[in-house]
Amino acid sequence: MIHPRSRRPVVAVVADRFEYHKHAAHAVLEGYVHALSKVAKVLPLIVPAHDEGVDAETLVSTIDGFVLTGSPSNVAAERYGAAPLPPSTVVDPARDAVSLRLLPAILEAGVPFLGICRGFQELNVVFGGSLERAVHDQPGRLDHREGDHDRPLARWYEDRHEIHVAPGGRLEQLSGKATVMVNSLHHQGIERLGTGLRVEATAPDGLIEAISVESAEQFTLGVQWHPEMRVDDSPLAQAIFTAFGDACRMRLSQRLQPRFHA
Template sequence: MSGRPTVGITAATETVSYGAWKAMPAFLSPANYVYAVQRAGGRPVLLPPDEEDAGEPDGLLDLLDALILTGGAGDLDPDLYGQEPHPETGPVQQERDAYELALVRAAIGRRMPVLGICRGMHVLNVAYGGGLEQHLPDVLGHEEHRHTPGTFADHEVVLEAGSLAARAVGSERTPVKSHHHQGIKDVGEGLVVTGRSEDEAVEAIEDPSCPFVLGVLWHPEEDEKSQLIRALVSEVS
């Protein structure tokens, strides 16, 4: 074993086809999360939902130095934050929700560095007792954050001076790639908003009482120039 820090990357349950196999269940995460951690000098480990670890996450976290909560196609179950489902919400993966919420709560309890990306930012906010805007176009009046299926929208985010988000990115204004239809409505207790897009959508939240607990609505793993995942790995190197 080398001295590389081990970074857990959450994985989703999806149905895939490959070779002669059709509609097979699989645990997966986009490869760019893995590549970004490797470029930063970390050892990536995929974390599929696991009922036993959800019940007792400390044993798993003993093996990790940092945690990335990834994005994904599914939305969080609105019941987790006390709302009825919006017509545009879904599908939900309740097993994944329970697993990731258990992991992040335990990680925060031990002050482990955590980065939530897109859906992972939503998990982080709900873990702190916050709520979500289930369909941002209802409040923003546009679909620019996911304008084309299968592509990322390019826009800018403004970050609070001196915030963890700004330090991790290396700037108070940054171009980002995003693809989402949900966002932050009620900010979780203990979290602060440190980034917004020009349309005022919340783009970054963080816990100032912890060394590195950050959620971003964009996808830094899709931009090889982004320093965000490198900053997470550097925190535990």
């Protein structure tokens, strides 16, 4: 019999759905797999964006953590009661259907959660919040987009602006600082904060950059930037994934407790 301490926690990561050689496909970018495997030290389990094939009850009983990643696609505006996005906007209705349905069940079950970029925005939508579709067009806002795509990929993820960390929150525990530099690769952002969410950090222009679930006893964190691409050189990125992995190990121990005896 395998003892829980020799197991890695299983973390569900919802895939993006896209077309590959005229076929529908499901995939997660390498940066998330790397950060979860190397730093969080968990086993990433890619969950397809296939609503009929993903049962929440089965998933909750199987996993120790849940991740919603960043993505080139945007949450459909209809999901938060706004007018449809322009036709040129990349959307992923299949991911919307799976992510927005699963997340409430995951949180209610006490499963640790980490949301990044789109995942951060999905968390806000689940709690009744709304999104600003073009932050850079709003007066007084910074341009939070990644910039020139012809640059080497690593330069997309360089630090762009500081964030102001809210005192007394989870992010302050992880960063140990009042301000910290982060990268920025998004054009949408939180417009109206969802009810029941706590602001963990803001950008200099006031845009919300990190949130958590106020009532959750387990680890919950959503960030607008991309720590998964900086785990090799950013102490904050390392701290985020390490803390998430620790929370997943605690969940694993609790989940398997009835099956094992000291």
